[in-house]
Amino acid sequence: MTENMTNILILLLLVIGTFFILSATIGVLRFPDVYTRLHASTKAATLGISGIMIGAFLFLNAEFQIVSGKLILGIIFVLLTAPISAHMIGRAAHHTGVKPWGRDQEAQDEYADDYRNQK
Amino acid sequence: MSLQIVLNVIIAFMWMFLSETYTFPSFFTGFLIGALLLFFLRRFIPDAFYLHRVWKMIRLVFLFIKELLLSNIDIVKWVYKPKQTYNPGIFALPTDLKTNWEITILTSLISLTPGTLSVAVSHTNDVIYIHAMDIYDNEEAINAIKDSFEKAIMEVTR
Incomplete structure (x- = not known):
């Protein structure tokens, strides 16, 4: 009975993880510019990877009685690095002159205004 | 400590x-x-009880996990909406945090919360530029970040 329950739990975690990664991919395809695409790729991917890794952790624990610390460390490192890499990509895009996409009119961009005033 | x-x-x-x-x-x-x-x-014993600060740190971690889950659900909603009605833009957030360490934590938290993504930090280290999916609730977003994250980080570091 408990074995069944853990199996269902592992299955659920893996399915949720893959679902979020799939959504991230679709988001990258659907959104209009760099910044909105970064939203999709950083946020949805972190939860997707966490789900898959926790699922793998539980599977290894239930099947082989291994407590795999590496998987937990992997989650922590993804959570630490994803926002920083997104920040750097966004900053680099802005410095090379990518304008944020706006609906109907030009998007509000206070960073560009302040940047111009400094010069 | x-x-x-x-x-x-x-x-x-x-x-x-x-x-x-x-x-x-x-x-x-x-x-x-x-x-x-x-x-x-x-x-x-001099100084405040140190586990108090550890407790605040644990609270910050739980806040982070909660916001992460919420932001994921939020972004999935945006992805699957047939009509894309958002209106993105970049706004400035003045911050009271001083050290590099605090600002790094704050930008990471902002990047993983619903609808916001940090794009740059000004040279004077007091303004963070944030890209938002919906620019209309600008003031509201600033107040939310100031109330929850900045307070939580200050409680840990000061």
């Missing part, structure tokens, strides 16, 4: 030697007893 941690570890080792079992569980019991002693003697 560091004095209290050293004291706590010393008490834990003393407990280990007194009970003559050199295992991790006995070290842990010793650590708990040390924490309890420090809690009862907190009036006679």
Whole structure:
């Protein structure tokens, strides 16, 4: 009975993880510019990877009685690095002159205004 | 702060030697007893009780996980909406945090919360530029970040 329950739990975690990664991919395809695409790729991917890794952790624990610390460390490192890499990509895009996409009119961009005033 | 941690570890080792079992569980019991002693003697030791700050740190981690889950659900909603009605833009967030360490934590938290993504930090280290999925609720977003994250980070670092 408990074995069944853990199996269902592992299955659920893996399915949720893959679902979020799939959504991230679709988001990258659907959104209009760099910044909105970064939203999709950083946020949805972190939860997707966490789900898959926790699922793998539980599977290894239930099947082989291994407590795999590496998987937990992997989650922590993804959570630490994803926002920083997104920040750097966004900053680099802005410095090379990518304008944020706006609906109907030009998007509000206070960073560009302040940047111009400094010069 | 560091004095209290050293004291706590010393008490834990003393407990280990007194009970003559050199295992991790006995070290842990010793650590708990040390924490309890420090809690009862907190009036006679300089600085505030350090586990109080650890508790605040744990609270910050849980806040982070909660916001992460919410932001994921939010972004999935945006992805699957047939009509894309958002209106993105970049707004400036003035911050009271000073050190690089605090600002790094704040930008990471902002990047993983619903609808916002940090794009740049100004040269003077007092303004963070944030890309938002919906620019209309600008003031609201600033107030939310100021209330929840900045306060939580300040409680840990000051």
